Amino acid sequence: MLTISLTHYVILSALLFSIGLFGVITKRNAVAVLICIEIMLNAVNINLVAFSKYITPIDFTGQIFSLFVITVAAAEVGIGLAIIIAIYRNKLSVNLDDFDLLKW
Amino acid sequence: METSIYSVIAFYLLAITIVGNAALVVFAKNIVHSVLFLAVTFISMAGLFLLLDADFIAAIQVLVYAGAVCIMVVFGIMLIQAPDMKGTNLFNTQLFAGGGVVALVFAMCAILAGRTAWTDLVATQAVPENTIQVIGTLLMSKYVIPFEVVAILLLVALVGAIVIARDDAGTVAVDEGVKANAHD
Numbered sequence: 001m002l003t004i005s006l007t008h009y010v011i012l013s014a015l016l017f018s019i020g021l022f023g024v025i026t027k028r029n030a031v032a033v034l035i036c037i038e039i040m041l042n043a044v045n046i047n048l049v050a051f052s053k054y055i056t057p058i059d060f061t062g063q064i065f066s067l068f069v070i071t072v073a074a075a076e077v078g079i080g081l082a083i084i085i086a087i088y089r090n091k092l093s094v095n096l097d098d099f100d101l102l103k104w
Numbered sequence: 105m106e107t108s109i110y111s112v113i114a115f116y117l118l119a120i121t122i123v124g125n126a127a128l129v130v131f132a133k134n135i136v137h138s139v140l141f142l143a144v145t146f147i148s149m150a151g152l153f154l155l156l157d158a159d160f161i162a163a164i165q166v167l168v169y170a171g172a173v174c175i176m177v178v179f180g181i182m183l184i185q186a187p188d189m190k191g192t193n194l195f196n197t198q199l200f201a202g203g204g205v206v207a208l209v210f211a212m213c214a215i216l217a218g219r220t221a222w223t224d225l226v227a228t229q230a231v232p233e234n235t236i237q238v239i240g241t242l243l244m245s246k247y248v249i250p251f252e253v254v255a256i257l258l259l260v261a262l263v264g265a266i267v268i269a270r271d272d273a274g275t276v277a278v279d280e281g282v283k284a285n286a287h288d
Contacts, residue, residue, distance in 0.1 A: 004115045006222040009156075012119050014213035016126055018206045023130040025202035026195045031135060031181055035142050038173060039126055042149055045161075053156045054222070057231045060238055063158050064247055067239070070161075070168050071254045075261035077173050081180040082269035088184040089271055097196060 009050035016043035030087070030094045034080045041073045114155055121148040135181055135193040143174045157231035160239050 016039060023036030045066040052062025088094055125148070128141040146169040153162035185192055232238055243251050 002109070002112055004112055006226065007217055007220075008115065008119075010217040010222075011214050012122070014210055014217065015123055017213070018210035019123070019126045019130055021209060022202055022206040025205065026199050027130070028194050028196045029135055029192060031177060031184070032138060032193050035129065035138065035177055038142070038169070039129065039145065042146065042169070045165075046149065046152060049153055049156045049158045049161055053158070053231055054226050057157075057227055057229045060235070060242055063161055063235070063239060064242060066158075066161055067164065067243075068250060068254055070164055071258065074168055074173060075258055077176060078261050078265040079268070081176060082265040084180065085183055085269045094184055 006050060006054045009046060013043045013046040013050070016040075016046065028095050028097060030084045030096055030099075031081070033096065034077065034084070037080075038073060038077065041069060045069055111155060114151070118148050118152045118155065121145075122152065133191055133193055134189050135185065136178065136189055138193050139174055139177050139181065142177075143170050146170045146174070158235060160236045 020036045020039035020043060023039065024033050027033050027036060048062040048066040048069070050062075052060060052066075056062065084094060087099065091098055122145055125141045125145040129138045129145065132138045132141060146165060150162040150165040150170070153159075153165060
C-alpha cells in the first residue's frame, strides 16, 4: 500500500545528515563547513518532528525540542561566522587547510 | 494516519527537492550559489514540516533559517571573500575517504531504520489542529526553564559574536594585507 510511514522520514533524514557530514569532512571553505553543519541540524529536526507526529502526537515533545535546536543553531551560526571573520583577519584566508596552528 | 495520495506525492516531491538541493549545496563550486541552494533546501523543509502537522515549526523554519541564517551567511561571505567568487567552494584531498565513511554511516542508518519495528510504537491519536496554542502553553509552563536558558544563550551568543568579530587595533594591518592581495 502506498503510504508514508515513519521509516520514510527517518531514511530521508539519514540521507540529508549524510550529505551534511560529507560536506563537513570534504569542503575546504570554512563557511561551507558551517552551512553543512546547518544541513545536519535540519536533518535532526526532521527526525524530531516526524517522531513527534507519529509517536507522541499529544505531548509535542519533539516539536518543542526542535524549536530549541533551531535557536541553538542560529546562535551557532552567529558565533561561527564571528570566529571565521576573526581568523580571516589574522591569516587572510578561509581555507581550512591553512588553519594548522596546532599541528607540529 | 492520513493515506491521501496527495500527501504521498507531496512527500516525494519535497524529499527530492530537499536532497537534490542539499547535494547542490555540497557540490556547487561557488559559495554564493551554495547559500542560494541552502535557502531552497530550508524552504522545502518547511513544506515537509507542514506535511507533518507542525505549522508553527514551519513558520519558524522560514523566518529563522531562510530569512536570518542565509542572509547572515551571505553577509559573512561578502566580508571575507575576494571579489572574484569563482572556485571559492572546492573539495579538499579527503574526497574519496570522506565519501566512503559517509556511505557507511548512511548504510548503517538506513538498515537500522528499515529493521526497526516502528509500527509497535506508532500512536493512534492525531496531532491537535491548533498547534501554536499548545506550544505556547507548554513553553510557558512545563518548559519554562529551558526557554529562559535559551534566552540567556541567545544573549551570550549576541554579545560573544560582537566581541569576537570586532577588531580593536588591527584595522590598518588588514587594509594593507587586502591591498597586497589585490595587487597579486
